[in-house]
Structures are given as structure tokens and as C-alpha cells.
Amino acid sequence: MENSFGITGFIFNDDIQWENVGDGVRRKIMAYDKDLMLTAVEFKKGAIGYVHKHPHKQVTYIVKGAFEVTIENQKKIQKAGDVFFIPSNVEHGVVSLEEDSLLIDVFNPYREDFIKK
Known part of the structure; x- marks a missing residue:
């Protein structure tokens, strides 16, 4: 419920x-308050989540597919689970390596930039 x-x-x-x-790339903001946010992010094959940084802590769970994940200058292939x-x-x-790959991102605190004003 929105409050x-x-x-x-x-x-x-x-x-x-x-x-x-x-x-x-498409995203659903599933739940959030000021301290925590959970989003679902879907990628088509070859879609890119460009290298960036933000002040939020982030934990990402790969639900479906496989990704080349870059953290700082290190790259690894990760898959569902x-x-x-x-x-x-x-x-x-x-970078999504398979069609219809899906991530769940959790942020602390919430991503103000994701919320439409």
C-alpha cells in the first residue's frame, strides 16, 4: 500500500x-521507506547497466539469467542464485548475457532519484 x-x-x-x-532495461519499485528500497530490474540480452556509483549500499540477487558484473575494475560472471x-x-x-535476465536490488537508504516527483 502507498502511504x-x-x-x-x-x-x-x-x-x-x-x-x-x-x-x-526496465524496473519495478516494489517497496520502500526512507531507510530501505527493493526493486526488480529486468534486462534483455546484451542490455547494460552502465558503470556508476552512488552513496547507497546495494545488495543484488540474480533471480534469472546471467550477468557480467563489474565491481570497481574487477569483472566476474554471475548467474541465477x-x-x-x-x-x-x-x-x-x-551486462546481461541471457534474454530476460532479472535482478532484485536492495538499497540503503532508499534511492530518491528513483521516485518520481
Whole structure:
């Protein structure tokens, strides 16, 4: 349920619309409050989550598919069931290696830049 700040309580996937974030990547903001945010991010084959950094801590669980994951200057191939953790202000990015790959990202604190004003 949406409340005065965020999406909390019982949340149903079918009630949340995908947001196109460009070039074969789309995202659903599943739940959040000021301290925590969970998003689902879907990538088409070859789609890129460009190398970037932010002040938020991030934990990512790979639900489906495989990715080339870059953390700082190190690259590894990770697949469904694997996890990566990004401390604050560390450069990172991904490239989807399979069609319809899916990640779950958790951020602390929430990503203000993801919330439409």
C-alpha cells in the first residue's frame, strides 16, 4: 500500500507497473521507506547497466539469467542464485548475457532519484 512515505505492507507484483529505464532495461519499485528500497530490474540480452556509483549500499540477487558484473575494475560472471554487495560510492555495473535476465536490488537508504516527483 502507498502511504505518506513509500510503499509498505502487503505488496502484489501485478499491482506495480514496469518503468522503462532505457535500452532494454526496465524496473519495478516494489517497496520502500526512507531507510530501505527493493526493486526488480529486468534486462534483455546484451542490455547494460552502465558503470556508476552512488552513496547507497546495494545488495543484488540474480533471480534469472546471467550477468557480467563489474565491481570497481574487477569483472566476474554471475548467474541465477548469486549475489553481489556494493558498498557506498563503489563503481559497479552489469551486462546481461541471457534474454530476460532479472535482478532484485536492495538499497540503503532508499534511492530518491528513483521516485518520481
